[in-house]
Structures are given as structure tokens and as C-alpha cells.
Amino acid sequence: MSAVLERTEAPASAITSESTEAVASLTHITKRYANGVLALDNLSLTLQGGEIVSLLGPNGAGKSTAVKLMMGLSSPTSGSVRIFGADPRHTITRLRTGVMLQAGKAPEMLRVCEYVNIFRGYYPQPMPYADIVRAASLEGIESRFFGQISGGQKQRVLFALALAGDPDLLFLDEPTVGLDIEARRGMWAQIRSLATRGKTVLLTTHYLEEADALADRIVVINKGCVVCEGTPAEVKSLGSALSGASTSRSLKIIRCSTSLPATTLLAIPGVTTADRSGILTTLTSTEPERTLRELLALDQTLHSLEVQSPALEDAFLALTANP
Amino acid sequence: MSTATITLPAAHSNTLTRNLRIFLTEARYEFTRLLRTSGFSLSVIGFPVVFYLFFGLIMPRGEHIGSVTVSKYMLAGYAVFGMVGAALFGIGGGVASELSTGWLELKSASPMPPLAYLLAKCCTAMAFGVIIVSLLSVLGITIAHVSITFPEFARMIALTLVGTVPFACMGMVIALLVPFNAAPGTINMIYLPMSFCGGLWIPIMMLPHILQKFALLLPTYHLSQLMLGAFGYASAGSTSSHWLGLLGFTLIMLGIASIAFRRLEQNS
Structure with a gap:
């Protein structure tokens, strides 16, 4: 009897632990297309409930393939x-997920409100119509044909369709492409509010600022492999370490127009790299104050000076740069 | 155990009701969409109407082919011409465009049952077929005083519904094999010769002998002969041979469509 009890209880606890821990998982995924292209190479990725994960990578890194899988x-x-x-692929799974695919376009001759209602009809407990319209900022364009609205508005309609079933898990493949700044910030606010309601979001994006602003965790992939993963801050510091500079917190990027040759620049204390493109020279320095004092002393004609902290963008470029 | 036996049929019927509801919504909006797409609705309805007006009603007044007037004989041909156009352009053109824009992919990622999508497309083509056939009949009756009894009209409509299926399958094959921007051209290149050689534009016995033999391979020929049969016109072949011809064509199209679909799935 006890044996029977154990056997019936074991799977139940396994299911609960899976549903509370991993909402979605890719385990040792390799994906090779029929034309021989290796899109994903032994990639593993896990999404925990309620987190926003951003999948970052250059074009062709395998982001959309991961979403499609x-x-x-x-x-x-x-x-x-x-x-x-x-x-x-099970309907029961699809009833709990919503997706916004890259380059998705609806047929032109149906109205925005009709699309929202068609998609709401797929789910037994859809999000109320008014809530969807508000969340995707569709007020005023509900009765327009899909073919009549602007690119940004189309993007918002597709976002609305992803929300239609009030899903627990959302896949957003480059959701803010073509949106103006205001609409983009509006969508960010919606994505954040989804996470506060316990929804899980996987977001792929080219906008590094977007990943930085939204994600709890960033997974950088390149050529189908995970390059690194962590909080935005961790990814930034790892990126600056890889870009050849030290992990020092004082790392700065200095841009200026100077006549000094590269050899002189590299000899200045703290300078780790020096690149010249056009009239502007870009330096990275681990001791920016010392570097600047020396630089200004050496070149009296120096102008257009700019000092920046390395952004996520630099980390990203360093991480995905081809060796 | 007892709860399982009680809840299972209920869940099953729930799924069925849900699927039926989704299918009805899909079909309603697919029909609305195509009706609003004037590039589709005007040409698919307009061409057979104009062709029938010229070649079936204005030119041959009062002449007979066998026991039926030319106007009635041609009604069968243009009815088939119209419904085949609705099926090929509605489904072939529609699915090809939805494949290329990623809309089909978004729909497959949703919990929409795939069969609801396919059936909605097929039923929409049938609805357009019925509109075209009804319009042509009204024109024939009012302009050339073609006499059509109610049972004849009912048989025409029934043939329109069933006859849409083989061409819907052919539309699927074109959509799956041909890239979207080449789809309308490809459809025309198949649709127009198939209509002419199948005897839809001019009576089959007026075509050269070799084309009459070739027509036996064409679904348009078999469907138009069945349509003529509905008017009591004695066809060259037996009714069952025409049904077999249509069935064979449908099976071949289904086979190619499933291979093409599998290939597409493997590439995705």
C-alpha cells in the first residue's frame, strides 16, 4: 500500500516542482535546418515564473529560432x-502562451477590433476586450482596417493579439521595432506590469537599452550558443572585461579630436585601447582622471572632448565580436 | 476512476463546441475579408459573369447543343469556371499570402485548431461559388429565358459545394509550392488553360480531337460534365467515371499537399 502511495505521489510532486520552478526550458537544443545551417548549438535556457528574460544577440544568432522552438x-x-x-505543440500549452513574432503581418481587410475578437475567441478565459485595447494603446484605431494603419500601430495590434488570451507566458520577438519613443516606453510599461502580475516574458531585442531597462536577466547568444547570462549589470561588467579593459569600475570611454599618434596615446597611463575613425579618436581608460590630465597637457589643440561610461551596447559588442 | 468516465465525455464535447465556435468565427471573418478585398471579389465574381454574358447569352441566341440550349449548356461551363476561380484564388492566393507574411505562423502558434482554419477557407470558397452560380443562373433566366427547374438548380448548388473541394486542394498545393509573388501568375497559368481545355468556355466537342482526349485528365472537364448531367445532358462518359476522375484528382492533390507541407515543416 505504501509503495502504491509513493508511486502515485512522486509524479505529482515532480509536476508541481516543475511548474513552480521552470515555466519554460530548452535543454541541450541543437537545431540544424534542412539547408545545413546550424541555428542553435547545444543551447540550454530556462525561464522561471514571473521573470523577464531578454535574449540578446546579433542578426542570425538564433534568437528567433529559440522562440519558434x-x-x-x-x-x-x-x-x-x-x-x-x-x-x-499541445493545445493545453498554447492556451497559456501568447506570442508576437518578428515580421508578422495580418491580412489587410479586417478591422483591428475584429482581429482582437478573433484571437480572444481562441481562449476559454480571454483578457477583457477593453483591457487589451488599453494595454496595447489601440484607442481610436479599433475600427480601422489593418491595411490602413501605420507600422507602429500594426506592431501594437500584434502585441494586443499576444495578450488576447491573458497568457501566463509571453514570447515577444523584437516587439518594439518600428515604434516611436513614446509608444516604445508605453509597451515597456505594459511588459513590466505583466511581470508584476506574475507573467513570464521572453523578449528578444536589438535595442540594448530595452534589455537593460526591462530584463531581470539577459542571455546573450551568438552563433547558436549562450555567450553569457546574468543581470544587466553582470553582463555589462563581463562585457567590459572581455573588451580588453580591466573590470575596474572606473573604466571610461573618452572621445576627442586629437592630433597625437596612436603610439603616444597608448603610452598615456590608464589607456587600454585607442581607435581613430575620421577626426575622432576613441580611448578606453581604467584611470580616466590621470589619462585626461596627461592628454590635455600633451595636446593643447585637443577639442570635442566627451567622457562616457561603457554602455550595455559596448558589452554586447565585446561579447559577440568575432575572434 | 468514476470521475474520469464522467468528465471525459464532457471535456470532449466542450472541445467540440469550442472548435465549432472557432470555425464559425474564422469562416465568417474569412468571408467578410474576401468580400471586402475588391481585387478578389470583383474579379472572381465579375469574370464569369461577363464571360457568360458575352459567350453564353449575347452571341448564341436560341441555338441548341443536343437537347439543351447553348445558353443553358454554357451556364454549366461558366458555373464551373466561376467556382474554380473562387477556390484557386481564394485558397491558393490566400494561403500563399498568409504564409509569406508570417500570419499563418502566428495562427499556428495560437490555440486555433488548424482544421478550423482550413475548413473556414474551404467553406468561404464554397460560399463564393454559390454566389457566382446563383448570379449566372439569374442572368440566364432573365436574359436568355433559360429554363431551370428547382431540382436542377439544387443539383447545381450541391455540385458547387462538392466540386469546390478538389480545387481547394489544388489551391493548397499551389500555396505550399509556389512563392507568394509568383502565386497569382501561376494560378492563372493553370486556371485559364485548364478552363479552356476542359470545355468551360466553348463546348468540348468544338475543341480539336487531341484536346478532347487530354480533357479526360482535367478535373474541370469532369465537373462540367457532371454539371451538364444535372441538366439532363447526356455526357460522353458515365457519371461514375466523372466522379472517379474528380476523386482521383483530389487524392493526388491531397498527396502532393501533404508532402509539400511536411517539407515545409522540416525546413522550419
Whole structure:
């Protein structure tokens, strides 16, 4: 009797632990397309409930392939994909997920409100119509045809369709492409509010600022492999370490127009790299104050001086740079 | 155990109701969308109407082919011409465009049952077929006083519904194999010769002998002969041979479509 009890309890606890810990997981995924292109190479990725994860990488890194695998639109060559502990292709899984694909376009001759209602009809408990319209800022364009609205508005309609089922897990593949600054910030606010309601979001983006502003965790991928993963701050510091500079917190980027040759510049204390493009020279320095004093003393004609902290962008470029 | 036996049928019927509801919504909006797309609705309805007006009603007044007037004989041909156009352009053109824009992918990622999508497209093509066939009949009756009994009209409509299926499958094949920007051209290159050689524009016995033999391979020929059969016109072949011809064509198209679909899935 006890043996029977143990056997019936074990799977139940396994399911609960899976659903509370990993909402979605890619395990040792390799994806090779029929044309021989290796899109993902032994990639593993786990999404925990309620977090916003940003998948960053250059074009062709495998971001969209990862999203398609998680949506069950494509099958891996090897490895396993689990969403809520189940197959992503099952209807029961799809009822809990929402997706905004890159370059998705709806047929032109239906109205925005009609699309929202068609998609709401797919789910037994959809998000109320008014909430979707508010969340995706569709007020005023609801009765317009999809073919009549602007690129940014189309993007917002597709965001609305991803929200239609009030899903627990959202995949947003470059959601803010083509949006103006105001609309982009509006969508960010919506994505943040989704996470505060316990939803899990996987976001791929080219806007590094977006990943920095939204994500709890950034996963940088390149050529189908995870290059690094961590909080935005961790990724930034790792990136600056890899860019050849030390991990020192005082690392700064100095831009100026100077006539000094590169050899002289590299000899200045603290300078780790010196690049000249056009009339501007870019230096990285681990001792910016000392570097600047020396630099100004050496070149009296120096102008257009700018001093910056390394941004996520530099970290990203350093991490995904080809050796 | 007892709860499982009670809840399972309920869940099953729930799924069925849900799927049926989704199908009805899809079909309603697909029809609305195509009706609003004037590039589609005007040409798909307009061409058979104009062709029938000129070649079936204005030119041959009062002449007979066998036991039926030319106007009635041509009604069968242009009815088939119209419904085939609705199926090929509605489904072939529609699916090809939705594949290329990523809309189909977004829909497959949603919990929409794929069958609801396909059936909605097919039923929309049937609805357009019925509109075209009804319009042509009204024109024939009012302009050339073509006499159509109610059972004849009912048989025409039934044939329109069933006859849409083989061409819907052909539309799928084109959508899956041909890139979107080449789809309308490809459809025309298949649709127009297939209509002419199948005897839809001019009676089949007026075509050269070799084309009459070739027509046996064409679904348009078999469907138009069945349509003529509905008017009591004695066709060259037996009714069952025409049904077999249509069935064979449908199976071949389904086979190619499933291979093309699998290939597409593997590439994704």
C-alpha cells in the first residue's frame, strides 16, 4: 500500500516542482535546418515564473529560432523543449502562451477590433476586450482596417493579439521595432506590469537599452550558443572585461579630436585601447582622471572632448565580436 | 476512476463546441475579408459573369447543343469556371499570402485548431461559388429565358459545394509550392488553360480531337460534365467515371499537399 502511495505521489510532486520552478526550458537544443545551417548549438535556457528574460544577440544568432522552438513552430534536431512541463505543440500549452513574432503581418481587410475578437475567441478565459485595447494603446484605431494603419500601430495590434488570451507566458520577438519613443516606453510599461502580475516574458531585442531597462536577466547568444547570462549589470561588467579593459569600475570611454599618434596615446597611463575613425579618436581608460590630465597637457589643440561610461551596447559588442 | 468516465465525455464535447465556435468565427471573418478585398471579389465574381454574358447569352441566341440550349449548356461551363476561380484564388492566393507574411505562423502558434482554419477557407470558397452560380443562373433566366427547374438548380448548388473541394486542394498545393509573388501568375497559368481545355468556355466537342482526349485528365472537364448531367445532358462518359476522375484528382492533390507541407515543416 505504501509503495502504491509513493508511486502515485512522486509524479505529482515532480509536476508541481516543475511548474513552480521552470515555466519554460530548452535543454541541450541543437537545431540544424534542412539547408545545413546550424541555428542553435547545444543551447540550454530556462525561464522561471514571473521573470523577464531578454535574449540578446546579433542578426542570425538564433534568437528567433529559440522562440519558434519554444512555440512548437519548429522541432529541434536534438534536445528537448518543455513549456509548463509539457510539449509546446499541445493545445493545453498554447492556451497559456501568447506570442508576437518578428515580421508578422495580418491580412489587410479586417478591422483591428475584429482581429482582437478573433484571437480572444481562441481562449476559454480571454483578457477583457477593453483591457487589451488599453494595454496595447489601440484607442481610436479599433475600427480601422489593418491595411490602413501605420507600422507602429500594426506592431501594437500584434502585441494586443499576444495578450488576447491573458497568457501566463509571453514570447515577444523584437516587439518594439518600428515604434516611436513614446509608444516604445508605453509597451515597456505594459511588459513590466505583466511581470508584476506574475507573467513570464521572453523578449528578444536589438535595442540594448530595452534589455537593460526591462530584463531581470539577459542571455546573450551568438552563433547558436549562450555567450553569457546574468543581470544587466553582470553582463555589462563581463562585457567590459572581455573588451580588453580591466573590470575596474572606473573604466571610461573618452572621445576627442586629437592630433597625437596612436603610439603616444597608448603610452598615456590608464589607456587600454585607442581607435581613430575620421577626426575622432576613441580611448578606453581604467584611470580616466590621470589619462585626461596627461592628454590635455600633451595636446593643447585637443577639442570635442566627451567622457562616457561603457554602455550595455559596448558589452554586447565585446561579447559577440568575432575572434 | 468514476470521475474520469464522467468528465471525459464532457471535456470532449466542450472541445467540440469550442472548435465549432472557432470555425464559425474564422469562416465568417474569412468571408467578410474576401468580400471586402475588391481585387478578389470583383474579379472572381465579375469574370464569369461577363464571360457568360458575352459567350453564353449575347452571341448564341436560341441555338441548341443536343437537347439543351447553348445558353443553358454554357451556364454549366461558366458555373464551373466561376467556382474554380473562387477556390484557386481564394485558397491558393490566400494561403500563399498568409504564409509569406508570417500570419499563418502566428495562427499556428495560437490555440486555433488548424482544421478550423482550413475548413473556414474551404467553406468561404464554397460560399463564393454559390454566389457566382446563383448570379449566372439569374442572368440566364432573365436574359436568355433559360429554363431551370428547382431540382436542377439544387443539383447545381450541391455540385458547387462538392466540386469546390478538389480545387481547394489544388489551391493548397499551389500555396505550399509556389512563392507568394509568383502565386497569382501561376494560378492563372493553370486556371485559364485548364478552363479552356476542359470545355468551360466553348463546348468540348468544338475543341480539336487531341484536346478532347487530354480533357479526360482535367478535373474541370469532369465537373462540367457532371454539371451538364444535372441538366439532363447526356455526357460522353458515365457519371461514375466523372466522379472517379474528380476523386482521383483530389487524392493526388491531397498527396502532393501533404508532402509539400511536411517539407515545409522540416525546413522550419
